[in-house]
Amino acid sequence: MxxxxxxxxxxxxxxxxxxxxxxxxxxxxxxxxxxxxxxxxxxxxxxxxxxxxxxxxxxxxxxxxxxxxxxxxxxxxxxxxxxxxxxxxxxxxxxxxxxxxxxxxxxxxxxxxxxxxxxxxxxxxxxxxxxxxxxxxxxxxxxxxxxxxxxxxxxxxxxxxxxxxxxxxxxxxxxxxxxxxxxxxxxxxxxxxxxxxxxxxxxxxxxxxxxxQRRRWSSLRPDDDRLAYWKGFIASNGGFFPRFPFDIGVPDDRLYPLVNRSHRLLDAGRTDALAAGARAAGGSVFTGVLAAAATAQRRLGGPAVYRGLLPVSERSEPVWEHSVGWFVNTMPIEFEVAEGGEERVGDHAATMAGVRAAYTEMQRHVGVPFVRAWELLAPEAFSLHHWPFAVNFFSYIDFRRAPGGERHPLWNPTLHVWAARGNGVSHWFHRTAEGLYVNTLHVETPEAQEISDALNDALVGVLREIGDRRGGAASPVPIPRPSRSRDGRLSGIRE
The missing domain is CATH 3.30.559.10 (Chloramphenicol acetyltransferase-like domain)
Known part of the structure; x- marks a missing residue:
């Protein structure tokens, strides 16, 4: 799909x-x-x-x-x-x-x-x-x-x-x-x-x-120990929502029309190589892609600690596997990014290890509904009808493993996500039999398009590096950088 x-x-x-x-x-x-x-x-x-x-x-x-x-x-x-x-x-x-x-x-x-x-x-x-x-x-x-x-x-x-x-x-x-x-x-x-x-x-x-869900969590209060993970994240992040680390040219309090784009990042062969390289480093395609997304941000001037929101499936019990509904929670995650500049290969395995550890810890607290945590821990922002600013958001699905996934090449299913307006950038990474893709929704500004293009280019380079590590150290892949303005500042980077 x-x-x-x-x-x-x-x-x-x-x-x-x-x-x-x-x-x-x-x-x-x-x-x-x-x-x-x-x-x-x-x-x-x-x-x-x-x-x-x-x-x-x-x-x-x-x-x-x-x-x-x-x-x-x-x-x-x-x-x-x-x-x-x-x-x-x-x-x-x-x-x-x-x-x-x-x-x-x-x-x-x-x-x-x-x-x-x-x-x-x-x-x-x-x-x-x-x-x-x-x-x-x-x-x-x-x-x-x-x-x-x-x-x-x-x-x-x-x-x-x-x-x-x-x-x-x-x-x-x-x-x-x-x-x-x-x-x-x-x-x-x-x-x-x-x-x-x-x-x-x-x-x-x-x-x-x-x-x-409502019966279980409606009685939750701000001092409940089950909110400890969220409170720890808020303390290190400086707030409830992890901000997208680049300037996309919009004020925080407005919504804008969205641009909806998709890209194939890797073909089937390259995606198999990515899977092998990630396994060699003790990871998976999911940890490899998330580590690569964080590394791409870092190479373009982003933070040394990745902080973002992940949609997490609530279909953990077999009874929900074939059901229709909104079985998604949203959880924060943070980990260190070992890869710094483009002039060295760096240690992708270390970043993937950080992703694995962070994801394992996150899963221990995944029961707390995102909307309920938002209401209790960020009440000043809960009155808003959208997220307060551009948020760092990452999603990954392997559609080959979904019900009927083995027959998708015959049925040719396509999924189309649409939203009228927004104030940020969202990435939906997904794997099919044909390779690895990303569907991106971002605000319709030149800054958002520029940084989105630069991140995609950087991401492809990092993903190929991880795939090339099957046989040992990989050669760095040149990464296009966003253009600089006349005063030398990197366009698209949040200062």
Whole structure:
């Protein structure tokens, strides 16, 4: 599965079909009905929803979505695809929810599986890829966190192939839910076309997860020992959020339009070499990439101690592996960066060892929800509807290990993350069968683009150095530096 901006998606024209959810019961009717279940929303959902509400009438409206597309080969069996869509919605309770804020708390209203049906519509035939892209882009951006339903589904149908699409508001899913969705629909579609009942793994409801999380952590107080890890990080960092260590040309208190870009950092062969080099140093691709990202920052004038935020999967129990939901916590991490200047190879193994030790320690405290820690330990910033400034953010996923990952080369799934506005830089690193990639969202300023380009170039050099260490010491790879202004200052570096 490749994560790229939707602007880079290449979908052949065809006839667009869409499916809309229909219910026998209104989620907002307030009527007593056994088809309706109520639970508390998760902390992630609550913050996302409150931010959307608060910024609805402002120029800094909060909106984000996650879209997945994939291919079905051969003439489409429309009835089978519709049955697969319906099964997806009935299996995952979070997709049948609407959110309401009652007495300050965000609650979920979930309809029963039996009350849900689908209504198909032929939207029309699109003769060019450009017309199709314009239509789909407009549809995807029409999703509203405050309206039901919270996702769209459809297909672009051609004589011998079909592109299936689903677009979700972030409140109902995370990035790892997308391979789950692809695997489930492809498996169910194949079964339905053969007249068989789909055999799918058991799933648990994200609503159960979120409700249990709220019950466990709502009583947490600032003096609780379980916040010791966060407090230690705050003490060394000088605040709750780790600042992105370069100037990107925006004031802290404003949101800007975002540029969405993707790059292939290494091809499959180079990525295998990276894996071998990281293993030789006692690490893994994850520790190698994080160490390389920190080293690239250091080479461009960044700090000798890397401090950043990591999204961490909360799918540790098998029951959540095939579930759709927002199973992501966010945790801080810090470690020393052994590599200094570009004139020497340095000790990448030492940095990777620091990453391993820091990650192991972080995992001991991963249960504390990020939003709850933010509320308790940085209350002055919690009233904001976004992070207070550009934050150092790193994410890594190996999509080959996701459900159905071995069949991704056949299905050609692509993931598209979109956000309307922001004030920083976010990096999503991911590995596929074709290599190592990064999807970057950054503010639309010359400074942000310049430092983003420089970091990508530096990162590729460090990753190759780690891969080349399989046979011993590597030769330094020349790293392009950001340009200097007339007064000699390095453009893009936070002084």
């Amino acid at each position: 490749l994560q790229i901006p939707f602007t880079e998606a290449r979908i052949a024209p065809g006839t667009v079909l869409s499916w809309s959810l229909r219910t026998q019961h209104s989620p907002l009717s307030g009527e007593e009905d056994q088809a309706v279940a109520f639970t508390s929303a998760s902390f992630n959902q609550d913050k996302h929803h409150s931010s959307s509400q608060a910024t609805r009438s402002t120029s800094d409206g909060i909106a984000s979505s996650i879209t997945v597309t994939f291919e079905i080969d051969g003439p489409l069996d429309i009835a089978a695809l519709e049955s697969a869509f319906l099964l997806l919605v009935r299996r995952h309770e979070v997709l049948r929810c609407e959110f309401q804020r009652l007495a300050g708390d965000l609650n979920c209203t979930a309809l029963s599986p039996e009350s849900i049906s689908l209504e198909a519509e032929e939207v029309g035939h699109f003769h060019t890829a450009e017309e199709l892209h314009t239509h789909l882009d407009k549809e995807f951006k029409s999703l509203d966190t405050l309206s039901w339903p919270l996702f769209l589904m459809g297909a672009v149908v051609r004589e011998s192939s079909t592109t299936v699409y689903l677009c979700f508001d972030h409140i109902v899913c995370d990035g790892m839910s997308m391979p789950v969705v692809v695997n489930e629909i492809q498996t169910a579609y194949t079964a339905f076309t053969g007249g068989r009942r789909p055999e799918l793994p058991p799933v648990a409801s994200y609503l159960t997860f979120g409700d249990a």
